[in-house]
Amino acid sequence: MSADYQVQNNVAVITLNNPPVNGLGLATRTAAVEALQLAEADPMVKAIVITGAGKAFSGGADIREFNSPKALTEPTLHTLIRTAEGSSKPVVAAIHSVCMGGGLELALGCNYRVALPGAQIALPEVKLGLLPGAGGTQRLPRVIGLEAALDMIVSGNPVSSEKLAGSLFDEVFPAGTDLVAAAVDFANKMAEVRRPGAPPLPKVRERKVEHADAQGFLDAARARVKAAAGAFPAPLECVETIAASVNMPFEEGCKFERSRFIHLTQTVESKALRHAFFAERAAGKVPDVPSDTPVREIGSAAVIGAGTMGGGIAMNFANAGIPVTILETKQEALDKGLATIRKNYENTVKKGKLAPEKFEQRMGLVKGSLDYADIAQADIVIEAVFEDMGVKESVFRRLDQVMRPGAILASNTSTLDLNKIASFTSRPQDVIGLHFFSPANVMKLLEIVRGAQTGKDVLATALALSKKLKKIGVVSGVCDGFIGNRMVEQYIRQAGFLLDEGALPQQVDRAIEGFGFAMGPFRMGDLAGNDIGWAIRKRRALEMPEVAYSKTADLLCEAGRFGQKTGGGWYDYQAGDRTPHPSQWVDEMIVQHSKDLGIQRREIADQEIVERLVYALVNEGAKILEEGIALRASDIDMVYLTGYGFPLYRGGPMFHADTVGLANVLAAIEKYGRAYHGEAWKPASLLQRLAAEGRGFNS
Numbered sequence: 001m002s003a004d005y006q007v008q009n010n011v012a013v014i015t016l017n018n019p020p021v022n023g024l025g026l027a028t029r030t031a032a033v034e035a036l037q038l039a040e041a042d043p044m045v046k047a048i049v050i051t052g053a054g055k056a057f058s059g060g061a062d063i064r065e066f067n068s069p070k071a072l073t074e075p076t077l078h079t080l081i082r083t084a085e086g087s088s089k090p091v092v093a094a095i096h097s098v099c100m101g102g103g104l105e106l107a108l109g110c111n112y113r114v115a116l117p118g119a120q121i122a123l124p125e126v127k128l129g130l131l132p133g134a135g136g137t138q139r140l141p142r143v144i145g146l147e148a149a150l151d152m153i154v155s156g157n158p159v160s161s162e163k164l165a166g167s168l169f170d171e172v173f174p175a176g177t178d179l180v181a182a183a184v185d186f187a188n189k190m191a192e193v194r195r196p197g198a199p200p201l202p203k204v205r206e207r208k209v210e211h212a213d214a215q216g217f218l219d220a221a222r223a224r225v226k227a228a229a230g231a232f233p234a235p236l237e238c239v240e241t242i243a244a245s246v247n248m249p250f251e252e253g254c255k256f257e258r259s260r261f262i263h264l265t266q267t268v269e270s271k272a273l274r275h276a277f278f279a280e281r282a283a284g285k286v287p288d289v290p291s292d293t294p295v296r297e298i299g300s301a302a303v304i305g306a307g308t309m310g311g312g313i314a315m316n317f318a319n320a321g322i323p324v325t326i327l328e329t330k331q332e333a334l335d336k337g338l339a340t341i342r343k344n345y346e347n348t349v350k351k352g353k354l355a356p357e358k359f360e361q362r363m364g365l366v367k368g369s370l371d372y373a374d375i376a377q378a379d380i381v382i383e384a385v386f387e388d389m390g391v392k393e394s395v396f397r398r399l400d401q402v403m404r405p406g407a408i409l410a411s412n413t414s415t416l417d418l419n420k421i422a423s424f425t426s427r428p429q430d431v432i433g434l435h436f437f438s439p440a441n442v443m444k445l446l447e448i449v450r451g452a453q454t455g456k457d458v459l460a461t462a463l464a465l466s467k468k469l470k471k472i473g474v475v476s477g478v479c480d481g482f483i484g485n486r487m488v489e490q491y492i493r494q495a496g497f498l499l500d501e502g503a504l505p506q507q508v509d510r511a512i513e514g515f516g517f518a519m520g521p522f523r524m525g526d527l528a529g530n531d532i533g534w535a536i537r538k539r540r541a542l543e544m545p546e547v548a549y550s551k552t553a554d555l556l557c558e559a560g561r562f563g564q565k566t567g568g569g570w571y572d573y574q575a576g577d578r579t580p581h582p583s584q585w586v587d588e589m590i591v592q593h594s595k596d597l598g599i600q601r602r603e604i605a606d607q608e609i610v611e612r613l614v615y616a617l618v619n620e621g622a623k624i625l626e627e628g629i630a631l632r633a634s635d636i637d638m639v640y641l642t643g644y645g646f647p648l649y650r651g652g653p654m655f656h657a658d659t660v661g662l663a664n665v666l667a668a669i670e671k672y673g674r675a676y677h678g679e680a681w682k683p684a685s686l687l688q689r690l691a692a693e694g695r696g697f698n699s
């Protein structure tokens with residue numbers, strides 16, 4: 001049953017009932033239309049109330065139907081709304097809670113709307129790269145006014161029902177009112193005033209959008225929205241469609257809305273946003289760890305190392321209200337780490353993003369210590385010491401001795417073998433990787449590294465913890481670099497080879513930033529510190545001497561150019577300023593290095609730069625997928641969208657490859673494989689197979 005029907009005091013009460021949020025899928029629409037027809041036909045029924053069961057009026061259209069024929073199967077959302085609007089009896093929408101998207105559009109098709117305070121009202125379609133496609137852009141401005149409607153539709157943000165009293169809502173009852181009973185009374189009152197000769201029932205479609213200077217306002221809105229929307233077409237389409245509510249008769253406006261909606265559903269940007277929406281929800285699911293797996297209680301935490309990462313990780317716990325102790329070897333390092341945390345919070349207060357009283361509360365949750373005895377009772381400990389197996393070994397042996405049984409022992413290592421780290425303890429089932437990204441108090445991504453022996457309850461606890469810390473947790477198997485850094489390694493290798501062949505750092509960065517990356521590889525290196533990659537390359541040179549890199553990055557580091565922290569890296573920097581300036585020294589070093597290699601430098605097109613960097617990610621991603629390191633292609637996309645600045649409107653590397661077509665991606669990879677350092681381009685067999693079958697990673 002997806003809509004319940006009941007008659008109370010001569011009023012038909014139709015309750016949308018499709019848990020969890022009464023999405024208006026086909027079955028629900030069918031039941032609602034049938035209920036409306038039943039009410040229309042019953043002479044005892046004087047009026048109709050539409051409401052929602054459970055925790056929502058309606059969360060809107062069922063987005064799983066978007067790319068399926070179901071969305072267009074009758075009764076469509078339009079038909080449902082028109083059935084409500086066409087009723088000869090007063091129809092009242094009674095809203096107690098979430099009323100979004102298609103849910104609000106349905107409410108706008110009713111003659112009256114009543115609500116309880118605190119209900120969340122929104123047209124959030126823009127967040128999926130769409131616009132409200134069932135009359136919302138035409139009806140909302142007619143009810144709440146042009147400016148307020150534009151704000152709601154272009155932002156997609158929810159507004160609390162009490163703020164819409166007197167505009168959207170005919171009545172907002174006091175909190176605690178029995179909404180359905182009050183709505184039934186209200187409906188009866190509206191039915192009573194409908195004696196013969198009374199004016200017809202009010203319909204939103206018959207109203208006009210009132211505004212003193214609608215065209216002036218719309219022009220200003222176009223300019224403002226266009227500037228803010230970047231690569232996304234939907235916000236401006238929202239403005240144009242809202243403009244139609246002013247400039248066109250209602251039916252024409254609805255047709256225009258429909259055509260723009262259909263256009264947007266076909267855009268890559270909207271497809272990418274919908275992909276990301278589902279990818280985020282899929283990421284928390286691990287097939288052999290069901291959602292009812294017991295989790296361990298995390299009431300206290302400890303962090304080992306108060307450096308760049310340790311401090312940021314500790315802040316995450318304090319932000320979530322979990323007390324955390326940071327352990328260091330020296331008082332000086334501890335003081336420095338704690339001072340950085342304090343300064344970070346102070347800056348947040350200065351920016352007005354943290355209430356001053358919360359500042360002391362957060363700092364009060366962070367303690368420092370030099371003594372393992374102080375952390376022994378913690379429920380979880382996260383190690384963030386130097387990226388060196390020897391140091392990790394001594395820390396984990398110690399943790400194994402001191403931590404209480406059942407405590408989770410986590411490592412923030414970015415590249416090292418988690419199984420080896422686990423083997424330093426007598427409890428490998430309690431060991432897991434929790435790979436945060438820098439700055440750890442800001443970045444959304446948390447790679448959760450599942451060791452060969454990590455317990456299912458430990459994994460389930462880590463997934464639950466990622467939500468508590470407001471992170472997006474993505475599970476990775478064990479390999480050098482896990483999902484994100486293993487892929488970025490190939491991307492950075494290509495960036496280096498491009499320098500040998502003829503490009504300069506600023507050209508590479510500009511090209512990939514033009515593709516939409518937040519930051520190119522060389523600016524990124526300067527920010528993170530080029531010495532980190534240098535150390536990793538030195539280790540790999542011993543483990544995998546056959547893997548070739550451009551030597552330019554080593555030459556850079558040998559000259560002490562580690563990046564922003566040393567005043568120069570791939571770029572020059574002025575004191576206190578993060579603006580990169582092309583460096584003559586670097587450019588000459590690169591050109592000289594090509595000469596030393598005997599390479600005739602050539603003009604490299606931006607398209608080649610973008611393809612080589614992005615397809616290097618894709619090819620390695622495909623290997624990660626076929627090895628089972630990532631559970632699904634969309635997990636890889638989530639890692640890149642939330643941890644590496646991959647442009648959201650392209651949906652992540654694997655989704656982007658699907659958009660380009662895997663046969664095209666493979667052809668490009670084979671072409672690059674015949675050129676400089678072609679051994680870096682060995683195509684993943686999964687890519688070859690899917691390309692041959694005409695499929696995509698996400699299909």
Ligand code: NAI
Binds near residue numbers: 328383412435438
């Ligand atoms: P860092 O050098 O800034 O901090 C390391 C801290 O650990 C120092 O304060 C040091 O005094 C302390 N320490 C060293 N040995 C210790 C021991 N035995 N006991 C207690 N404290 C000890 O290093 P960073 O950048 O914070 O990296 C830490 C870990 O996080 C590494 O495994 C790194 O690979 C990983 N990581 C780093 C990222 C970054 O962007 N910096 C990103 C993600 C992971």
